[in-house]
Amino acid sequence: xxxxxxxxxxxxxxxxxxxxxxxxxxxxxxxxxxxxxxxxxxxxxxxxxxxxxxxxxxxxxxxxxxxxxxxxxxxxxxxxxxxxxxxxxxxxxxxxxxxxxxxxxxxxxxxxxxxxxxxxxxxxxxxxxxxxxxxxxxxxxxxxxxxxxxxxxxxxxxxxxxxxxxxxxxxxxxxxxxxxxxxxxxxxxxxxxxxxxxxxxxxxxxxxxxxxxxxxxxxxxxxxxxxxxxxxxxxxxxxxxxxxxxxxxxxxxxxxxxxxxxxx
Numbered sequence: 001x002x003x004x005x006x007x008x009x010x011x012x013x014x015x016x017x018x019x020x021x022x023x024x025x026x027x028x029x030x031x032x033x034x035x036x037x038x039x040x041x042x043x044x045x046x047x048x049x050x051x052x053x054x055x056x057x058x059x060x061x062x063x064x065x066x067x068x069x070x071x072x073x074x075x076x077x078x079x080x081x082x083x084x085x086x087x088x089x090x091x092x093x094x095x096x097x098x099x100x101x102x103x104x105x106x107x108x109x110x111x112x113x114x115x116x117x118x119x120x121x122x123x124x125x126x127x128x129x130x131x132x133x134x135x136x137x138x139x140x141x142x143x144x145x146x147x148x149x150x151x152x153x154x155x156x157x158x159x160x161x162x163x164x165x166x167x168x169x170x171x172x173x174x175x176x177x178x179x180x181x182x183x184x185x186x187x188x189x190x191x192x193x194x195x196x197x198x199x200x201x202x203x204x205x206x207x208x209x210x211x212x213x214x215x216x217x218x219x220x221x222x223x224x225x226x227x228x229x230x231x232x233x234x235x236x237x238x239x240x241x242x243x244x245x246x247x248x249x250x251x252x253x254x255x256x257x258x259x260x261x262x263x264x
Contacts, residue, residue: 010167013109015040015095016084018077019057020047025100025214030060032102039109040095042066043087045080048073076184078176082253085175094165096189101162102212103131111208112164115147119202127169127201128192130155131162131211141205150207157193158203162211165192169201178255179235186229187236194240195249 017033019026033042042064044057048071061068069083081096088094093116097103105111112129119126132151143154173195176188196203239257243249248257 010091010093011089012039012041013093013095013112013164014084014088015042015097016081017042017044017097017099018047018080019044019049019053019099020074021049021053022100022215023050023053023056026053027056028214029097029099029101030057032104033097034064035106036103036109037064037066041089041092043069043084045069045071045084047071047075047077047080074184076178076182077186078178078183078188078255081188082175082178082255085170086253088170091167092170093167094170096160096163096165098161100214101131101133102214103162104210104212105208108209111148112206115152115204115206115208116164116166118147125168125199125201126166126204127196127199128158128166128203129164129209130158130203130205131209132205132207133161133211133213136205147206148208152207153205154202155205156197156203157190158196158205160189161213162209163189164209169196169199172199172249174250174258175253175255177239177251177257179232179239183232183235183255184228186232191236191239191243194243198243198246199249 017029044061044066046054046057046068054070058068060066067087071080085094115129116126137159140155140157141153142156145152145154173192177191179187193203242257248259250258252258
């Protein structure tokens with residue numbers, strides 16, 4: 001459990017952006033990220049995009065003191081996230097950012113850290129904080145409060161787009177789950193939500209961190225995306241069932257569940 005004030009003693013949050021083509025929306029996402037770049041430790045993982053896009057990302061990274069990991073082929077979103085997590089520092093929070101969102105709020109990294117610090121001061125465990133976007137999916141909301149005069153939602157599950165994961169939660173869960181060798185997309189956020197709920201961590205969304213979804217069309221193409229999601233869903237259901245029955249919440253760097261005794 002975090003203690004009052006120690007959130008500010010930790011490194012800047014590690015912000016991970018995974019990219020796979022969709023050059024236009026990726027440019028827009030990273031352009032809107034520029035004002036916040038000094039407050040973040042940014043890693044971009046590209047999954048085999050066209051050369052022009054990779055070159056643009058490399059130049060953006062130089063200008064904004066970010067790191068780039070380049071894969072020759074599409075290794076999938078969960079694996080790409082885990083590649084970036086290999087560079088996570090001790091006590092570092094993690095922010096997952098899709099490459100098709102505009103971050104509209106100014107000063108949001110400090111605001112998120114204030115929120116996490118307040119939760120620590122209350123002696124409560126905080127797992128994940130979602131950015132707020134319209135239209136808001138009220139069916140996931142369990143209760144509504146406020147923080148710094150902005151609405152604060154208790155919700156589960158947390159759906160991707162832009163999500164802050166506290167350092168203490170990441171220490172418990174490790175890495176993102178890779179459901180099979182051909183797992184490219186989907187379910188990584190939902191699995192973490194189930195882990196958080198099973199461990200008693202709060203999951204929130206805060207209007208002080210607002211985003212706009214630029215494009216909700218998947219880079220794989222809609223037909224391929226649907227077929228892939230349908231193929232992965234039984235594996236997801238099996239993993240969630242195991243978690244609900246007390247199975248390992250910790251996942252290793254390969255994306256596989258690892259029991260406590262295996263980690264020692």
